[in-house]
Amino acid sequence: MFNYFKTIYKVGKALIQGMMVTWKSFWQPAVTVQFPDEKLNTPERFRGALTFDKETCTACNLCIKACPTACISLEPAVDPATKKRIAKVSWYQIDFGKCNYCRLCEEACPTKPIKSVRHTHQYEWGMLERKEMLVKWERMIPSTEPLTSTNMKPI
Amino acid sequence: MNTEIVKIQGQDSKTEEMILNLGPQHPSTHGVLRVILKMDGEVITSAQPDVGYLHRGTEKLAENRTYPQMLVISDRWDYLAAMSNNLVWSLAVEKLMQIEVPARGQILRVIMVELNRIASHLVFFGTYGIDIGAYTPFLYAFREREKILDLFEEVSGARMTYNYIRIGGVMADLPKDWIGRCRSFLEWMKPRFVEYDTLLTENPIFQDRTKNIGILPQPLAISYGISGPNLRGSSNPFDLRKDAPYCLYDKFNFSIPTGKNGDCWDRYWVRIEEMKESVKIIEQALEMLPEGECNAKVPRIIRPPIGEVYAQIEAPRGMLGIYLVSDGGDKPYRVHVRPPSFINLAVLQEILVGMKVADVIAILGSIDIVLGEVDR
């Protein structure tokens, strides 16, 4: 008989203690960040969308070999006068539909001091069709005005 | 109502048996799992899990990927504990190539894997609360998990698929005051355990829903090859970090929590205690973090010698192993992943019989499976 009431007391006390936990956090300030207005700052090593610097790239294909899902494709530039390949790239394309954001291409890229393919801190990027996932950087030798990627804002 | 009328043998009276599909789209199957339940009223007469919805063929992919590229695929097995997957793959290749990782690299790996274990058990704690009906623990658990993911984001750049532990060491050393932030997280975490205990562990309704439910006797667990917290819940203190120490685990002192009678509550309690042990391990690891180089010398193109190796670690869900056969080329000849969730899930078809629908969810939640690892 006695421990019947003891269990009731224990059950009641445990339930009340559980409610105290929620009561305490009822008064604590919330932790949510209201995304469009307040934004968290991304850390220095953040792996956002890839960007490409077409001047420094030497078309050495190391990033293509390193990529696990083979989403990079490029074509080395040919000097129109001498018809020989030069250490520049004519177009460079990344298929962001397959990219794993794994940073292996950036680590494989030999260009100094800034790598020609590297991660940016940009994570807000939506697209409407699958075609937009194929981002192409072209570097026409004769043309004067600098060409940027078809839809990529310069970062 | 098109319940198939299935006669139960040896019973002359016609009893209708309802076949109910639990999943693959169901709020509490933790992913795309379908369990075909034959039920008589609310009591289950037979349960048959049906897996394969998330099968991506990692073992076939491994045949034409180089060794470093496989790390990226390993992130996607148990996506709640990607560090453990990276670690087991790196250990397998290092064993094959007989590379010795410097002490600093190994301690960094221990810190990351233990932090990932806390994050993975926090997800278990949150979703198990929802399975039993309490919604608030989920939000508290994810408030803590966000702090861990921020730490991972600073060190590796990603929040879920880290690709941080590499063959021969780690991707890069710690950023400047990462250790300070990690210590402040540990201080923040300790009082939270007291909160969790009052909120769920000692809550009589929770205990009433989980005690003596889904009892897994030890011989049955061993014959089904169960590993990890589920096996320790049935009072078998088998933990690879103690029995087959890898990557300097023998240098830390921590205890292995084991349950008494292997019911849902014991499995839940073992995981909560394991989180507390992991906090202790990380503190000791932060103290003994030696200076110096954290990566071993690894050739640019990794070509391990011919041979085969089986490396296994104590992942949050059990014994994660890689059986790797190499033919000397730069791509593995055959890779087999020993997935703890896949093997732990098989016992479901035995312990679910005779239980009620509400218990099915409690038992499924207590075994804590991740479908990315079940289907590979």
Add this chain to the structure above:
Amino acid sequence: MTPQEIFSIIQAQYKNITEIPYPQGPHAAPAHEGKPYRDAHLYLQCPSELWLEFANFLKNEEKLSFDYLTFVTALDYAKINPQEPIRIEIVYHLYSFKHRHTLVVKISLNRENPILSSVIQVWKASDWQEREVYDMFGVKFEGHPNCSRILMWEGFPGWPLRKDYAHIPDRYDD
């Protein structure tokens, strides 16, 4: 118990179960100059018809008591190199809680119609893993309650993990 002691106990019982020697030096493949590597466990080669009886012996023998089946997998040696005969090899990795020692048993089957007796009565862990080996390699396990595909859907043509598996292009190949 060291691998030699285990092997001596087994050798006393079964004559035609041989130990697989340590892999030799580099074959034709341009191997890394490192020595070939293998874990320091006992590796046994067991004929397929003897396997079920041998499995019961391993489990019930007092001094061995291999009660824990860590994993079951299969390898397809189709064209690795001239030394390796063409075969499908099933690998059973066993562990004992009592004596804390491990054993790896390998069984070779021909590639045309590989058949092996299932050890589901001995270790229940083999239930799903043998179904996965059937699903991936087409090895039929006699005595298995429902030896059907577990990861692939029922109507999937072919055995995906065999080396000579040709992928039939479907609507996902862009």
Add this chain to the structure above:
Amino acid sequence: MILPVWNESQKRSALILFGIASAGAGISIAIGEIGARFSKIWACLSSFALKNSIPTALLTPLSMIIQCSILIGFISVSVMFMVWWERKVSAHMQNRLGPMFTGGWHGWAQTIADAIKLLLKEDIIPAEANPWVHRLAPIVAFVPAFLCYAALPFGEGLISADLDIGILYIFAISGLSVLGIVMAGWGSGNKYSLLGGLRAAAQSVSYEIPRVLSVVPILMMVGSLKLTSIANVQTGFWQIAGIPVLPKWFIFYPIVGQIAFLIFLISSVAETNRTPFDIAEAESELVAGFHTEYSGMKFSFFFLAEYAYVFLSSGLTTVLFLGGGSGPILPSWSWFLLKSFAVVFLFLWFRWTFPRLRVDRLMEFTWKFLLPWSFVNILITGFILLF
């Protein structure tokens, strides 16, 4: 309890909250007098009719229409508020913010936006379902709640149907809602909702008995079933040496009050299918229980019914145990609202703290614990009344 340090937005919202509360108190005192004449609608209408000779036969339907529209207005406004309040309370209990954007300060218009969204949603009737049962179920679930509000005293004189069998009427009519849930369960032709419907039937039936029996001691003490007379008995204070110590509420009666209050509270939480007894629409097991197949307006009816019952139960608790409408300065009906919303807060607090009981444990709890204890409670009241 040290005041937690609040950042800028907390201080601003605390200020606004205080402003609204004081404005509300001011308005309530002003309206207090008009409100007092609520039940005298019949009298002032008849005097108005006599003046310009409207046939008296027209009077009764007219006053009924006015009272019904006031009640419908009150129910929908209070439900709107409660839905928003639950989302805010649950959010803050879980350290998050809840709705913040719709309608400016703390998303007050969120429920209105939800209601409009639900109205615009397509009304699907599943093929397997039996169309008529499917359509009728939400109506049968909601109408009893609305009927019971007629007999609920919102304050002195603020009761539209002062029946002398008030409590019996409320318990009888609220029992009908189970019919709606079972119809919804069977009507939508899907196994999960069938299970949900059957569970709800078993639960409501078995929790009805301890709920009614826990009220019997109060009836024994008051001697009448009339809600207003029960409320009046609880006015005034117990004085010890002239100092008013405790208000004469039933909850403060020595042993009897506390036991009856707890049993009534627990069983009314179970009656309204809320955690820890929400096995009827258990998200993790039965997806959404009996209202899985409902969408659009029909779903909002179930939602409305659930919150109407929550307010009804808390209103009943206030009248029976917390002396509905009796209090020092404020007019009686604002006291009634304050106490009822306090009890509603208790309902919300339960929901966001406790896990869910299993079906058979829930039944066992009621038959083996609540019921015997309510009999013991009646026994004790009998002894107290003897001496």
